[in-house]
Amino acid sequence: IAFTSSVPFSVNSKYCVKALPGIPSEEGEGTTKSTLIDEMFQTPGDFRVKLSIIKNHLTVVSNHPLALDFEIQSNPPLPLNTPLQFDLKRQQAKLALDALPLSSTFDLLIPKGTVSLLGFKTAKEVAFALSTEVNSVDEIYPKGGKSSSSHLSLVTTLPLFAIALKQAVSWSVFKESVTIKSNDIELELVDPSETFVGCHGEVAAWLRAKNSGIWSGDPEEEQRTFLVIPSNPLPCGSNIRVYLENIPSSFGPSSGGSREWHYKTPKVFKVEEYTLVQENQLNLRFNSPLCMDNQFESFRSIQPDNWEPTITPSLHVTEDLEWSVTNKQNLVLKSPANTRLFAKATEYTITVPTELTSWGLMSLQQAKEFVLTTDLPQVISVSPSDNQSVPLQPMF
Numbered sequence: 001i002a003f004t005s006s007v008p009f010s011v012n013s014k015y016c017v018k019a020l021p022g023i024p025s026e027e028g029e030g031t032t033k034s035t036l037i038d039e040m041f042q043t044p045g046d047f048r049v050k051l052s053i054i055k056n057h058l059t060v061v062s063n064h065p066l067a068l069d070f071e072i073q074s075n076p077p078l079p080l081n082t083p084l085q086f087d088l089k090r091q092q093a094k095l096a097l098d099a100l101p102l103s104s105t106f107d108l109l110i111p112k113g114t115v116s117l118l119g120f121k122t123a124k125e126v127a128f129a130l131s132t133e134v135n136s137v138d139e140i141y142p143k144g145g146k147s148s149s150s151h152l153s154l155v156t157t158l159p160l161f162a163i164a165l166k167q168a169v170s171w172s173v174f175k176e177s178v179t180i181k182s183n184d185i186e187l188e189l190v191d192p193s194e195t196f197v198g199c200h201g202e203v204a205a206w207l208r209a210k211n212s213g214i215w216s217g218d219p220e221e222e223q224r225t226f227l228v229i230p231s232n233p234l235p236c237g238s239n240i241r242v243y244l245e246n247i248p249s250s251f252g253p254s255s256g257g258s259r260e261w262h263y264k265t266p267k268v269f270k271v272e273e274y275t276l277v278q279e280n281q282l283n284l285r286f287n288s289p290l291c292m293d294n295q296f297e298s299f300r301s302i303q304p305d306n307w308e309p310t311i312t313p314s315l316h317v318t319e320d321l322e323w324s325v326t327n328k329q330n331l332v333l334k335s336p337a338n339t340r341l342f343a344k345a346t347e348y349t350i351t352v353p354t355e356l357t358s359w360g361l362m363s364l365q366q367a368k369e370f371v372l373t374t375d376l377p378q379v380i381s382v383s384p385s386d387n388q389s390v391p392l393q394p395m396f
Helices: 171-177 194-198 201-209 296-300
Strands: 014-019 037-042 049-054 057-062 073-075 092-096 105-110 126-131 137-141 161-170 178-182 222-230 239-244 259-264 271-277 281-286 310-312 323-326 330-334 347-352 368-373
Touching: 049 105, 049 126, 161 171, 171 178, 171 222, 178 222, 271 368, 281 347
Parallel strands: none
Antiparallel strands: 014 037, 049 057, 057 092, 073 105, 105 126, 137 161, 161 222, 178 239, 239 259, 271 281, 281 330, 310 347, 323 330, 347 368
């Protein structure tokens, strides 16, 4: 027996359904003697739908089963390959955020009057702003201070910064978000060419570690890593601020937040010390990089004439002697293996001229002189020893 109410039930109400005694049978004259059905039923409340983000999923939760044709309106439209996944009761549906494009915002809407599977309608619309992950800085090289009052990283007066992003974008778009200031004066940036970047071994090693490769120089090529450098050397004693604002992405129109790093350049360019290593190597250590890596050619290319330090008196070894650079800040003169660089018992004057130039085109304010005295003769022992008896004609 199927039956229904002559008027619609009210929402969130209880109803009692009874089958009373006296129901006749078509197969005989008897009737039911007792109440066969005596049940209470409750209608659901107003149809309500809620949108939220749970464990990286857009989640739809409702108190009624969702209609078979239920959908979420979106501006811009959600991708066609991202259908909602319903549970068995159709009271919950999910959409993985990983299936949506990055750096995008979707204005979602469930309109007023949306009908549930039970025929109930929503009393009001449900609006929800869904934003996917925006672009951000993964890392910057060299690392800088977080604020101007924190510990500032020391960089050369012609610093090269490598910036790795989490999402790809073209240089022509990215450069609009980068600002480098020296003492609050905005600097013009240049686009490092492939040749320029190729001689920066340390930066290239960092890029390889990031699996970012080296930028080809194409301003429209989408990539995650960029190199920026001021167009001209900075003054000594500069405070540098690298600032990124509204970081763009090629995946969508939404921009990332802002980041900044702080650096400083040396107040003066100077030779800090000299050391003699194993009698065949002279090290001159400077307080600022002489080149961006340890390739001597990148150092020599910026030197004027008469830049080489002089040693007086002249060294007795002259063949196969050439200055080189190690650890970026050491100027090194090394003689062939097993050959002394300096003669014994000799005083040498080492003069570093003002012409010698750092990578940032800093010069020494004045020539620097070091005096190096090599091993002098020493008495190792005397025989016979002190206070020992000796003959009238002793031999020592």
